[in-house]
Amino acid sequence: MLSYDATPFTMGPALLFCPADRPERFSKAADRSDAVILDLEDAVAPADKLKAREAILEQSGTGGLEPGRTIVRVNPVGTPEFELDLEALAKTPYRTVMLAKAESAEQLKALYGYQVIALCETAGGIVNASAIAAEPNVVGLMWGAEDLLASLGGLSSRNDDGGYRAVALHSRSAVLLAAKAAGKEAIDSVYVNIPDLDGLSAESHDAVASGFGAKACIHPNQVAVVRGAYAPTPEVVTQASELLDAAEAAGTGVFQFKGKMIDGPILKHAQATLRRAGHRFQGTDTPRGDS
Structure with missing residues (x-):
């Protein structure tokens, strides 16, 4: 078989x-x-x-x-x-x-x-x-x-x-x-x-x-x-990277970034963008921002 x-x-x-x-x-x-x-x-x-x-x-x-x-x-x-x-x-x-x-x-x-x-x-x-x-x-x-x-x-x-x-x-x-x-x-x-x-x-x-x-x-x-x-544009990739860096620095579930309220679903959108761009996350197999 x-x-x-x-x-x-x-x-x-x-x-x-x-x-x-x-x-x-x-x-x-x-x-x-x-x-x-x-x-x-x-x-x-x-x-x-x-x-x-x-x-x-x-x-x-x-x-x-x-x-x-x-x-x-x-x-x-x-x-x-x-x-x-x-x-x-x-x-x-x-x-x-x-x-x-x-x-x-x-x-x-x-x-x-x-x-x-x-x-x-x-x-x-x-x-x-x-x-x-x-x-x-x-x-x-x-x-x-x-x-x-x-x-x-x-x-x-x-x-x-x-x-x-x-x-x-x-x-x-x-x-x-x-x-x-x-x-x-x-x-x-x-x-x-x-x-x-x-x-x-x-x-x-x-x-x-x-x-x-x-x-x-x-x-x-x-x-x-x-x-x-x-394929995300370089500008979109940069924005996603900055957002995930800000989430890591904030260390909270909900925070403000460039005047907008950011929570889990928004972070997942950014992670999906970086995956499509071929980025590899550091540390673990789990992308940053996941709870």
């Missing part, structure tokens, strides 16, 4: 999908992103599924991609393609999978031995997100807007102004809350309007501010925009 590394999923912030039947793109996608998602599901036509699995097998047998930065999206549990995907994956070094259309905790048992990013993109997946996130082999949750609306019989996840419809916003929040309540990572959905980099930037900044640990991309040009949103 396969074993899996229970280390929390930390790849990010920019995850890039790559069709698994396009092996000539594998290395480029991996080089341009923080982690590549080799897609055996929607990005591959039914007639090309076998070709896609063979491409992953052949590529992994020649040195392959870095397993720690490679995710394979498999077809939904209960489909013949899912079983064939697992047969192929067992012959590779890749042990992080994204389960398409995850709908129940029970489905995760079929993926024992793998670290799983559960893609909640149906009504069932959203409603059961908390139970899915609680499964021990789940390391993260992602939500999918377009498949979700299709499962509801809807027409589009977004309004005419480009913003999400209420049901999509509810689903996005539900997945984020379920993931974080279980101590797992949350990944924001893709932005399908590829030329609209300004819209992607705004949505990525919102993902950062809301608590998503990463955002998925469908085009290499989106990666830099997502990374830019997740």
